Amino acid sequence: MKMIQLAARGVRASLGRLVLTTIAIVTGVGFVSGSFILADSLSNTLDALIASDTDTPDAQISLAKLEFGHDDRSIPDTLTAEVEALPEVGEAEAVVTYERLEDFAIVDDDGREIKPGFAGFVVPGVWNGEEQEEGVSIVDGAPPAGIDQVAVSSNYAEKAGLAVGDQLTMNTAVGQRRFELATIIEVADLGRNFYLAFDFPAAQTLFDKEGQVDVIQLTRASGVSTERMVAAVEQILPEQAAVQSFDDLIAELSAGIDGQLTIVRNVLLGFAGIALFVSLFIIYNTFAILVTQRLHQIGMLRAIGATKGQVRVGVIFEAMLVGIFGSLVGVVFGYGIAYGLQFIIERASGFDTSTVIQPRTVVVALIVGLGATTVSALLPSLLAGRVSPVAAMRSEAPSRSSARRRVATGSAVTAVGVVLLTIGLFVGGQGTSALVAELAIGSVLTFVGVALLSALFAGPFVGFVGQAPVLGAGLFGLGLAMPVLMFTIGDGTGGLMFGPKMVVSIVAMVTGASTFITWLRGGRRFGLGGSAGGLAGRLARQNAARSPRRTAATATALTIGIAVVSAFGVVGESLKATQGDVAARAIRADLFVGSDDTTIDGELADRVAALDGVAEVSRIRYNEIRVGDDVEEVAAYEADTGDRLIDFAISVGSVDGLADNGVLVYSDVADDRSLDVGDTVAVEFVDQRTEQLVVAGIFDDNPLEKGWVIDLSVYERHVSGTDDDVVAVSFAEGTDSEALVASVEAIGEQFASPDVLNAAEMTEDVENEANLLIWIVNSLLGLTLFVAFIGVVNTIVLSVIERTREVGLLRAVGMTQRQVKGAIRWESVMVCLFGATLGIGLGVVFAWAAVSAIPDGDIANVAIPYESVLFTVLVAVLAGVVAAVIPARRAAKLDVLDAIATTG
Amino acid sequence: MTTTLQTTTDAPPPPARVEGAAHSIGASKVYGSGDTEVHALRDVSVQFDEGRFTAIMGPSGSGKSTLMQCMAGLDRLSAGETFVGDVALSTLGDKALTELRRDRIGFVFQAFNLIPTLNAAENITLPLDLAGRKPDRDWLEQVVTATDLGDRLDHRPNELSGGQQQRVAVARAMASRPDIVFGDEPTGNLDSRTSAEILAFMRAAVDEFGQTIVMVTHDPVSASYSDHVLFLNDGRIVDEMTNPTADAVLDKIKSLGADR
Structure with a gap:
């Protein structure tokens, strides 16, 4: 009982130190509960909408x-x-x-x-x-x-x-x-x-x-x-x-809506999970620091008779109090997010909406929040248990587990994680839930393992990068590389991020240059200003390297966020590169007419074919067929023109047999089913009739098709209707293509205005879709990065409190406020830089593994989006500077005498 | 009651004696190893009798704090044995040792003495609460009355003066009626007037309640409140003095300093 009371009092006494930790929990739990509340509310709203129609038929x-x-x-x-x-x-x-x-x-x-x-x-x-x-x-x-x-x-x-x-x-x-x-x-x-x-x-x-x-x-x-x-x-x-x-009908409709909302909710929960995982490291750090700050108090408790268990329970209980509080506030926060989103939906749609909190949401939020804090306080509590009673009289830190054991544990955990990831990515024929579990647990273990191991190279990294000439020249170089990349490899627009990219680039160049110049002037002996070149920089480096575990744990929060961001970035870039590559090789048609969400009246193809200057037109229709027990995608082409409009990349056989009850099969599919040219396949169509088709050719990667290709005449025997999905058009030589495109568009306007795209625009279309996906993922990861950022601020603030006496001493012997701020700022930058570097490294490795697992037809090679990677690094540096603002000001304002008098 | 003291630096250790609140036999403590080896205690055998106030004195690094910490079960010896009553401390595991400290030993430290988040009364009963024991009401009443804190019992430590804080600490050390109370420079952080107040309080605890107290100090005036003074130097007990006065202690220290 006493330890519980003590823990409660401890929380109250350390309120200031726990604020940021609480924010981390609130953010993660808010995301979780917000996902539930939004899905429940939308489901409720739509059900109510269906039920509210009083004049319903029978x-x-x-x-x-x-x-x-x-x-x-x-x-x-x-x-x-x-x-x-x-x-x-x-x-x-x-x-x-x-x-x-x-x-x-x-x-x-x-x-x-x-x-x-x-x-x-x-x-x-x-x-x-x-x-x-x-x-x-x-x-x-x-x-x-x-x-x-x-x-x-x-x-x-x-x-x-x-x-x-x-x-x-x-x-x-x-x-x-x-x-x-x-x-x-x-x-x-x-x-x-x-x-x-x-x-x-x-x-x-x-x-x-x-x-x-x-x-x-x-x-x-x-x-x-x-x-x-x-x-x-x-x-x-x-x-x-x-x-x-x-x-x-209503029951079916509701079930369908609930099913879709559940998918949306689970995707959101996935991202919430990442944010929560990141906050684990922050909670861990906070309590580890609190324990070291209270060595004397814990030692005294042990001396007057508190058992190890009581001390451990005290730490855990304190964490649990923070967890309960954070979770409850998190639910309120989640309600706020969901309410805000609903408000927008209500204004846009005119539907009456109501925000629903189910008891389940609160229970899950509490379990998740409480679980997260308890788990992360576990290690610090063990540490507290190891504090010796003599600590009440001496200033000595409890012994930590040895580096060797850490390497062993870290390597083992990483290895298990990598094995799980490998199984998930490369072993086929598993259920979705098994796959998701393997990938999720695998990445969690990999991150934890790397976090354990990273403490080993946090010291050397900071020791090297933290040197004034390295940091100065490095920052300047990175800043300079940004515009160079943008205007050489990139298109010079920087996507939507031109402004931000230029800003971070300029900031990096200016800071780097000033650091380097200060160092040249001999600033390494007597600190000038707050530059990394000075004494401040040296202190910052030593502080970051002094407790590599803390630096590593703080950086890991950032590492996880950045790893996921860069993994998606690399996969997206690889997808874009592969698609663009294939499209450039294989598209022979001059135009594609089609729409994402509707079919095109068959008359359009006839009218385009009749235009002067149009050489050939091929209708393409998509549907599904059943081969054996599997439903597969099928594309129907006009056999006589199809292969002149795109290059199917046929490796065996030819398109010639297509018209004659033939079928073309993608090489991966053919391998899976051991099909060869000349084999007969039984194909069932939507009209439930089955037809025997002969494999005419086997094709490799091409920009349009990945499954089965049949002739339009075969297709029309089974599927009614005259609408086309895509119409491919090629122009005769020497025609005015611009005028022709305009004519095709004019025809299109009479038929629900489909998109009229040339080969380059087709590629761009794919790229835009990939960009949108990356953008959505990055937005959802924004919260994770925010939590990681809070973690950096948190650690720096706590370190400053911990070092109050030291800062006071430095100030007493003549360190200026500016130098104090500089030291703290550079420490923060180094932590962020370490996290970002590790994160990008891991992200590229994850992406490489994912790309290897994805069939070559979709993504062949790894392509790295250098511009965004560089942007991430520079933003991390900037984030480090921003994260240090509050703690630096706090340290600089410390009253020198008070600081020195502080005993704890 | 007689004070019995053995100073055996070279002679073989005497037979174990079970009377006395605590005693040690051939206690040695070595920190570090090889070139950095430091002998904090060298074969010290000592006994603290019940109901006496003993002061341990010596220059910095003489081993006086180490001796106290080892006697009190806060730290472990490299060789030899310490006893509280007839319990050999080296035979106890961490849990048993913790319980022994909780139930049979009281502590007063120089600083970091009270839990800042608990009020004075809660601080006093903390060891009992940790043990989950009901306090002996009458005893507690007596001890609390002796602290003379009156209406300040519900105040937090930062609302109390240094002397008041240290009186709370002594009261806490005595709350569980321990066999022995150890003090590690309990007046080291206090001015002379407040020091006198605390020492008088400790003296009264010995005289009125029969409490056994062992106190480490470097201040001759503080030592003069005790019944008996042990002088340590270089990890050995080098001298002793009964019914000390401040002047006599000061002279003894000077002579010890001259020996070195």
Whole structure:
């Protein structure tokens, strides 16, 4: 009991020293609980939204789901009347909707689309009449009627400056059309969105769904159960349609939403886990330092009869108090994050949202926060147990475990980590959860092992890098390298980071130069200012090297964040390099027409082919097939033109046999299935029919295909519809390609405006996707880097408190405030530099392993993004300077006499 | 009650004696090894009798603190044996040794004496709380009354004067009715008036409660409060004095200094 009370009092007495540690816990736990709260809240909101629709039908007819792949089937609108004629059905209502919200927009006189700002959409719908649609009311005009009339929400009319009776031009799914603004309507819960409505037949046409419906909603006749109605409807449904009771539908929908939210939540939790892992090192450091600061007190407790166990329990309990407090504040913080995000979603979508904290969230947060602090305080508590009672009278640190044991433990832990990582990356045929566990535990162990080992080279590293000429020249060189890299290897724009890159570069050059010059002037003997070249620099170096374990533990927090950042950076760069490389070699077509989220009307290919100067056009369609038990990607090409538009890189066989019931197979797939040219494969299509295809050729890496390629004629035998996914175009020699591109784009505008890209732009597209991914990952890792930064500040602050007496002594014998600040600043820079160097090294190794594990078809070689790596190092230096600001000021302001009088 | 003292630097150790609060036989302590070897204690045999106030004196590095630390079970000997009562300390493991310190020994240090986060009363009962024992109310009452802290018992150490803090420390050392209280320069950080206050308090503890106290000091005035003074030099007991006065002790120290 006494130790618990003592621990509680200890926490109160050390509040100032625990603030930053608490922030670290709060950040990690906040991220964890925020992920839960956000996912729970969104799930709740969407469920409520589905349930809130009071005017719900009893059942609904929609397209039957396929086992795999997709088909261009639809439900004819004539079905509505047929179903309604059944005696079991009371009412049947046809619904058409349009999902690609970016297609619809009013166009102004200059041809620009008028759209809502950030996070808003133009939502097209069907006019069902004021009484049918809850929350819709006419402000002005009469209901829209006919293909050339439209109802517009009042916010849209206002933005476009239109009144009832005005003529307007609008982009639709079937190209640009002229309309008369028939109605201005008020719509509830629109948020930032704009709303459009047409009458039903017009909507069918404008949504490119002539003669079709998406859904038929059914209400049962009185005295008929939903089950009976569903059974009756099933009797007359065409093959492609299915009927489902609304309750089942909602359950399915909710399950789907929850499933997706769970994935999002788990990804967020993964990043939260990294942030928490980093904070472990900070908590460890704090308590290790607190123990050494309280040697006398612990020694006295031992002398007057506290057992080792009691002393250990005291440390652990103190950590637990901090953990509980940090976790509770973390939950509040997480609630704040989730609430903020929800507020944005609510403003953007117009949905009513509520923030949900489940008891589970609080329990998980407490377990995670408490677990993290307890685990990290374990080692410091053992250290406290080793404090001898004589420490109450002498100034002696408890003995630490020996360096040899540390090397042995570190090497063993690292080895186990690396083995797990290797198994995870290179042994195939494992379940996802096993894989994730192997990779997660493997990286955690690797980091812990490296942290243990890194204490060994923290001293030598700081000893070398911390020397004024090395640091000065090094910083100047790194700073100079930045613009050189940007304008030689890079494109000179620095991506989005031009400004920040230049700033860190200039800061590094100036600091490096001044340090170097100070050293040249002989500043190493008498410190001038706060430069690393002076006495201050020497003290900083010695301090950083004095407790290499602390330096290593602090740096490790940074190392982890930077390792993950650079690993993603290197993988992304490698992906970009590989894709660009292959694309440059293999693309023969001049243009690709396609869109990420819709298919292209088959007429587009015909009209492009008819253009003067177009030599060849190939339609490409994608779908899924089943081979054996596996569902695989298939691409359909026109056999006579396909290989002239891209180089399939055929290694065995040829494309010649493709038209004749042939199939091309990617070499990896062929290896897996031991297929050779001439073999026959049974392939099942979406229509559930199986066909025997003959392997005509086996291909290697090419920019488009990685699976199976068949001829379009074979494809069309099994899949209905005439839409293409991609249309590849090549120009005749000597044509004006710019004019041709414009013509192709003009045709495209009449067909839902697909992207029109040349080979270089295709590559860029891939690069942009990779960049976006890297950007998202880096943003999510931002919190980890923040925690690591807090860790550096924390360690430096605590070291300053610990060295109060020493600082006082230095000040008493004539060290200036500037020199004190300089010494602390340079120590911080060295810790950060060590962490960054180690992090980049580990990151590159991780990335190299990952790239080796990824099939060559996707990523072949490791490419290092030198610019970002350099940027990371320079930012780490800058972070070191910033981290030292508060502790340096604190040390400089110490009252000299008080500092010397301090006994503890 | 008689004070029995053995100073055996060269003679063979006498037979073990179990009377007395604590005693040592041939105690030796060596720090370091090889060239850096330091002999802090050389074959010291000594006995502290019950109900007496003993002072250990000697110049810096004479081994006086080491002797006290080893006698009190804070540190371990290189050779020889120390006893508290009839318990040989070298036979005890860390846990047993801790419990012995907790239950049978009290400590007063020069500084870092009190837990800053506990108030005076809590500091006094700390050893009992650590042991999970109920205090002997009457005894505690007597000890607390003797500290004369009155209404300051609920104050934190930083709200007390140096003398008050040290009185709390002595009271804490006595709270569990230990067989013996060790003091490591308990007045070393105090001015002469406050020192006198503490020494008088310790003297009273011996006279009124029969407490055994052993105190390391370098101050002749402090030593004059004791019943008996041991003089250490170079790890050996070189002299002793009963019913000392400050002047006599000072003269003895001067003569010891001249010997060197």
